[in-house]
Amino acid sequence: MTLTERTEQPAGTRRPALRLRGIRKAYGPVVACDAVDLTVHTGEIHGLLGENGAGKSTLMKILLGLVPRDDGLILHHGRPVAIASPHEAMALGLGMVHQHFSLIGPLTVWENVILGDSGRIDRAEACAQVETIGKRYGLPVDPTTRVDRLSAGERQRVELIKCLRRDPSVLILDEPTSVLTQAESAELFTVLRRLVQTEERAVILISHKLAEITTATDRVTVLRRGRVVFEARTRQTSPQELARQMVGREVSLRAEGAALGLGALPVDGPEGTAAAEPATAPDPAVPATPTTTSEPAALRLRDVTVTVGGITVLDQLNLDVRAGEIVGLYGVEGNGQATLGDLLCGLVVPAAGTVELAGAPVDLTRPGALHRAGLGIVPEDRHRSGVVLDMSVAENLAMKSLGDVSGRMLLSRRKMHAVAQRLAAEFNIVTPSMDTPVRSLSGGNQQRVVLAREMSANPAVLVAAQPTRGLDVGAIEDMYQRLNRAAADGVAVLLISTELEEVMALASRIAVISAGRITGVLPTREATAERLGMLVGGVTG
Amino acid sequence: ASNDATATPQPSGSAGGSAGTVPAGQPDVNGDGKVVIGVLSPGDINDKGYYQSFVDGAEAFASSKGWTVIKRGNVAVTDALNAARALCQQKVDMVALGASELKDAIPASEEAVCAKTAWYVPSSYNIEQTPKIVLSKDDPNQSILAAGYATGLLMQARGDTKAGFVTGAEADFSKASAAAFKAGIRMVLPNATVVNTFTGDFNDSAKAKEAVQAQMSQGVKAVYPYLGGATDAATAQANTGNLITLTPGTDRCASTSPKFDISVIFDPGQYFAAALQLFADGKLTMGVAKEWQLGVDQYPTIKICNGTAEQNAKLATLMSDIGSKKVDVAAEVKRLGS
């Protein structure tokens, strides 16, 4: 890990590369940023922390000239600058690794990399640059391949290379690790550390993961509701402190702490979770982990094989989830979890194998069959397959059970609202009204909408894919409680996650997926970092 | 494109017509104190050809009488009925259709909105006489046959044997005309060959030109550009090869660029002017048809621009023979045209 690099930074002595003074940005009624001050020094990694919708991205977009600011001053090396366009930002040496929409698939790597600068094209030179930068920072990628042929990780590299090639004085990364494995993240941080130390750059790192912030940054600023609420040297603060500042209240950093990467593995991993369980599984009548049981598994995947474009993504995958237990499906990103999620969403049909609910196989070719058979799912990418952003909260809550909200032939607005009201209260979804488009809800609340809809059909099986990705502490806490309660109420819960601590904290059994196969299943108590590591590596245990 | 590409010269002829009625108060039929003539034309009323001549005829006459003319070109065939109604609402005293494709406007003459209007309709066989309209008929085959004959004479003089006929859409009337043209030539040169090319569009000059070009390269020495807006371009092309050329409907012997050798004059404007004269005198009777006979009436007629006395004489004889039915046009076309 990057612990070794977390050496002392005499950050005080450094001159500020960038000062933001009283930055304000309002989207109509929503104030995304409100009088934000931020100072970034060269030679330091500056963490930017905040709940969903705190205004982090907006602030960065302002910095990059992608969004015009309503008010405020930007000082670059002490000089006030009006950054009106991405070009100006670039000229000032501000580079950003975006999460979204910044690579063009059909173009080659080198074409993407030189996109945005000026002057005549020199292919050879561009390719050379890509390679040298790749070597220098350990980001290997072939400059002549088309980007849409690259994996998520590789694309991230291209993004970085693209930034670094411009030799930015300030480098901004918006939640860069959300798709990276821990190893990859670690590498990334090493690179970043080298950047700031040896090359006099400043880095702004946006993240939800306290662990990352605490390990990788020198300074940290916390945004809440668009305001700066806390600013400190990372060494002089604690995860608890940060979490509290972020959410604005005390948070129990037990399980959710784990999700934030605080459970220091492997030492007290199991115990930590063991301690967590009684607290979160209130009803002892239903044991969270039925050890032996005769009744058929609530969810059973039998030899499920899925091939996408020739490649076998799921390879004879077998998995059982029994009523009342939480099974964690752990694995590194890109080992088939996403496809498994799509499969259980009814989006892909397996080439072979069956999905059985309560012992009965489900015909996956029939849309909605899984839902009818009693499977609820919180998909990995809610925007893609969870909600319809431009439809109202009420509509999103009703969309899977239209029958319940319609009269003889027409839909009943009244019924729809009634249902929505109930669910909103029950799952405390924070929304101006039931007619608000889901788009304008914060990430956490969008997630709650999905969960509410799925739970409202009181399913026998609940699949939660990366349920806390992109959520803030408060939301995570809530999510965990609900998952545990569901299990306690006898729902079979399958938790698909790339966060080891999350799995350790919630699941009673951990199944490890690697290259589309289950390489092993073991009770959480027996799960040690070593064993899991081997399984993740594909070494069947 | 909003305008109707099938708009084309479509002269007409023969048959029908009984004693009709003279609308009261001609020429101010609707009695609003002024005389307004409304003209609807399916084609480009500036084509320097058929359609234009119709409008020009009307305007020339009307201005001499101090009447107003409302002219509207490029009336889509599907729009004819509404266009006519609109004219009637404009209180015109006469509705004149520029060509028989617009025959679908005729029902309006029965409608109350057009109660107080006289109707003038150039006709083809497919229009039946109704009490509210005056039909003006001529037989295109007469003119085209004679045109072919004239062409034949010129070819004979130059020792040519190959002619061409270039027109737009492959429609019934254009095929018929092609046949008549061929027959006419063969009356002079029994073993002359005639090539037909359909460009598909009466206004696509480039294609018309290429068609003529292609025919020239195949040794065609006389070409009839039976076209709309593309006539001039095609003729100009033919002039480069010094081919014998004919006009589609009007007298353009005076024109130098492009240059024509034969004017085929089945000038609807002339027919119309004559009808307007009757209208002015209050003698234009609805419900009857006026027939225009080659060789009998002043129009239609064929004119060899600078033909020898002999050629003119021969042509004159043919025309009068046609007029006196000594030459059975239909039969000739059947015999020589196919």
Add this chain to the structure above:
Amino acid sequence: MSMSDNISTILASGIRLSLPLAFAACGEYLAERAGTLNISIEGMMLGAAFASIATASMTGSASVGLLAGAVVGLLIGVVHGNLSHRIEINTFVVGLVINALVLGLTSYLITISEFDTHQVAQVGIPVLRDIPIVGEALFVGRWPAFLILAIVPLTWWLVERSRWGLELRAVGENAQAADVTGIKVNKRRRQALMWCGVLAGLGGAYLAVGEVGSFNQNMTAGRGYLVIAAVIFGAWRLKRTLVGCALFGLADAMRLALPALGVTLNSQLLIVAPYLLALLTMLLFAAQHREPRSLGQPFERGTA
């Protein structure tokens, strides 16, 4: 008349009919690579055709007329660009309206004005023109015809090699991403439309002062749509697009020449052929046949 002569005349005529398409196609190709399915190209060609003849008979110089055509094309491009890529009115609406406007105006203007015929000079390349069969077809023509020899490579270079073109392609493929990387998406699209206007203008003007020498109502007769078909047929690749134009031109040449050779065939079928071909190629070669991903999609910063 020998077979080879026939072939050479048909070839020559085919090329003459293709050239206006080819000029315009280079423009449409570029516009579509940038993401605009530009249907106002018909209007561009028609407007330019008119302008060229009008100017020619005013100045007495066909070449000046050609220039004027290009300029008018450019103007229409500017208008379309600003309406659909600045004010952000749906580009198809703009296209339809512009076509209606141009058809109406030109048709009207010829009714109130009198133009004499003007045609640019014919040139032939000395030795080459004597090559049997192809010589006449390829190396003799109105001088602007030879501009195509410069415009095609230029267009290719612009799109495939220049930075501008790289940005155009980026914009056409993924406007959002292009925007984030600091490319002015709508500006690039407007520029693409201008270039398209210039070339479509040249095409229309060439038709008028190059081939025909005069203007008549709606003389482009749908050539603009033919060009769009050619780009589709060409799978948004320049080479194939030009092949498409040549094909369509030759098909017409055949249709017009064959009767003279004593052959007759169904005209309707030959008239639809281009569109049919375009559709079929899209159907059959769906795999290689990818249109620019954001073709026809308006760009608005922030829309995901």
Add this chain to the structure above:
Amino acid sequence: MNGRQAADGTGRRILARLAPGPANWRVVGVTILAVAAALGLSALLIAVTGGSPVASVQALFQGSMADPTAWSSTLLFTAPLLLVALGVCVSARSGFFNLGQEGQVLIGAMAATWVALRLAIPGPVLLVVTFLVAALAAGAWAGLSSLMYRFRGVNVVVSTMLMTFLAQQLVAYMVTTPWLLQESRIGTGTVSPQSNKVPANALLGSVGEYPNLQLNAGLLLALATAVAVAVVLTRTRWGFRLKMVGLNPVTAESAGVRVAALGGFALAVSGALAGLAGAVLLTSPVGTNRLQAGISNNIGWDGLLVALVARNRPLVAIPVAVLFGVLRSGGGFLAATGVPPFLVDVVKALLVLAFVAPPVVMNLISRRSTGRAGRIVSTPARVPEEAVA
């Protein structure tokens, strides 16, 4: 997933822009200004050409709204325009941008003609069959595009556009081929490229007589359809699902909607409605009751514009369709006053622009001012490779 989505990105992106926007008084105000500007420009043109602007505007009004007669002709145009526009609304909901109305109208008219002339069905039944077949034929025609998209990924905007040209030539062929639909020959005369008139029992009846207001059954049909479409889209499960499909096919699919089928069907329905418009053109007094190559007479394109101005809201489409009807009848009348018909086309084009632009411009302005880029670019978990691939 792409293959399984209903609408191709193009459609959805185009339509994202056409989503109902602020229809507030300011838009109305700006529209009035824009129209005034357009009229001003037109007036200038007319004046330059020696016409009288005032008289022209009067004519425009007189021919379209002044008296019952004028209204009658306006409403005759309204019916087909509205039907086409409704079709656009339906396909728009499903995320497809259908650019082929003109062709679908033609196909509808063609099928209708065939039925009316070839099937010896007695009485009003013929009329019913005519309309049904017209709808089916045009629906199938549009359906082809959705099939091409579904199985070969052919861009719908492109294919529907190309299909229009095919339709035009197909009809042209039909009416020039004697053994198909060309009119029958009387005696030895020549025949035009058009069909015979359809029999009386295939004609739509009207209520009211000149000079009073004359309402044709076609209009009633169109209005009824408008209400039906509005209800179906906003109040039924089918409409709800269609909306999901249009806004997010993936979610729709995981919610159990047969996305591809539903989307394709919606496109077919939009074609069918255009087909009905074709049938109306054939059987109502607006046309000449025979098939001609130009029978669609740009109704398809204008109908598309109607829907765009109405931002795909069926009920809003009603007044807009009337408006376009006004432009057509008024324009025809204007031409009859001696204003060169080409200028009339120009005036119409300018007015269309004047009606289309304002809502868009207002959106833009409000966006630019409040910075509401409309969409929030938040940061969801990224779609992993194997899912997008």
